[in-house]
Amino acid sequence: MNDEQPRLRVMVVDDHPMWRDGVARDLTDEGFDVVATADGVGSSARRARAVLPDVVLMDMQLPDGSGVQATAAVLAASPGTRVLVLSASDERDDVLDAVKAGASGYLVKSASKSELVEAVRATGSGQAVFTPGLAGLVLGEYRRMSREPASPAKPTLTERETEVLRHVAKGLSAKQIAGRLGVSHRTVENHVQASLRKLQLGNRVELARYAIENGLD
């Protein structure tokens, strides 16, 4: 990492010691500051409140709950933190739910060390980490919502955002997409992030509506 920049402070949440320690070691080797590890929903929330990490690497299956709950708990305890889901490839609903709960991206567990490092760095700098698989899930989720009866809270993608997501799902990098669409790299990033943010926002509006309808306001 760059010496002038403060080192990214990372927390690793996984109940498998082998994974947790392996990932923590990899990240330390690459110059990240692994400030905490946790093995469950409860411990991740407590430690996040204490250390306020920049990035949390989140496993999806925890002994005392799901990564979705843990993501929500961590973000409640430390709103400035960004959560990167490190998931097994097939936990599709979980990944979407974690994204709705505020996670900024997801990576498969079999990703290489360099991919992992790059993803943590991107998450730390505020980018959304999109794999082709996540793009396919998010596209599918918007289409699913568009089929549901109209609701004021329902988020929709713009044509451009859909186009960008389709390219991501087909494995094109942000740079390649920028080249194809004749826009800047930054614009592509913004479109990608917007698609996640709207999902999260939609989720929040839904939650609020649920709370009001059920007299919890």
Added chain:
Amino acid sequence: MNEGFRASSERPTGGADGGRVLPGFPGIVDADPVGPLWRGAQLFRAVSYCYALGFHIAVNDDLTHSGVAWALFGVLTVVTAACGVGYYRGFARTRYWVAGEITVVVALMLSTMLVADDHWALGNQTWPTTLWATNAMISAALLWGPWSGIETGLVIGASSTIVKGTFDPNLGRNATIIVIVAAGLAVGIAGSTARRLHETLSAAERRAAAAEERERLARQVHDGVLQTLAYIAKHGREIGGPSTRLAELAGEQERALRMMIADIGEADTQIVAVADDAAGDTDTVDLTVVLRGLAADDVSVSAPGTPVPVGREVAGELRAALTNAIANTRTHAGPGARSYVLLEDLDDEVVVSVRDDGVGIEPGRLEQARRDGRMGVSKSIVGRIEALGGRVLLVSSPGAGTEWEWTVDRGMS
């Protein structure tokens, strides 16, 4: 004679799963699906015995050898008791026992010729009574099914005819034989149905148990083996050299296991979907499951998180076309080329895109291939999609890889 016979003769009182402890007989477990019918039949046996005893007391004086008749009635009593206990408890539900019962019943009926004169025989039923003889028919029907019930009924009817020395063709006046045959048929059908029902139920129970076990395994495999395999795959690749092959193997196994586990869940969902649909619409498959089956180290599959149902034929053709395209990428797109599959659900239609990041096809090369008669890609893929009434889009340029886009109707009736 049939499966039911083996089932009942080999485990007459076995304590196998599904057995019930008989009320009042705490030691006895009846695993025989026809057990309740056997036990009910013994109640009928007791009633028929009382009737036979009453009849015997009433007619004994009219017989030519009343002493012999009483001795034979003693045999009838012993047979009734032995069969009653044996069938009730289960150990007698065997082919030898039932064949023996039929033989004794026929013999006792025929013995009427010994203990009574022709005139008495013509004007009466046989001395053990037709009602009591019916027990043999019930036993045969329960053990072997309706046809044996009918056959035994006919044998009993024939014995009666032999004793009378004449056959009365007027079935309108004497319907005994019809009653016996019909009862044999009914009891036999009841027994067979009970057996079939039991087999269906047991099969369902076994399936449910197997599914549960697989799910339990899936959860455990998930948290142990898969994590380790993924870890080996990841670090093996980083170490490089010979470990790369190791990593590839671990990666392949991880994916295969994960697919298997995911399929368990999907299969459950599909079973539920089919059960929900009264029409039993099994010709519909979830395309996301089909396409995710193609994922590999060099193939990324992106699809919605919710099922995308399509007709079975559509799924098969799309899968075949994709397999072609992926194989084509592996042979022609250069080393390290990856395929990216995207499935989109547009309500009426589905769109499958497959892109590779390989060397691409020179402009006109596909046309050239067509002219040369080398039509591997184009013919097979375009043919498949167009046969489904779909639209094909192919974009390819040197250095930018090849991208197919197929839009097809769901193909669901």
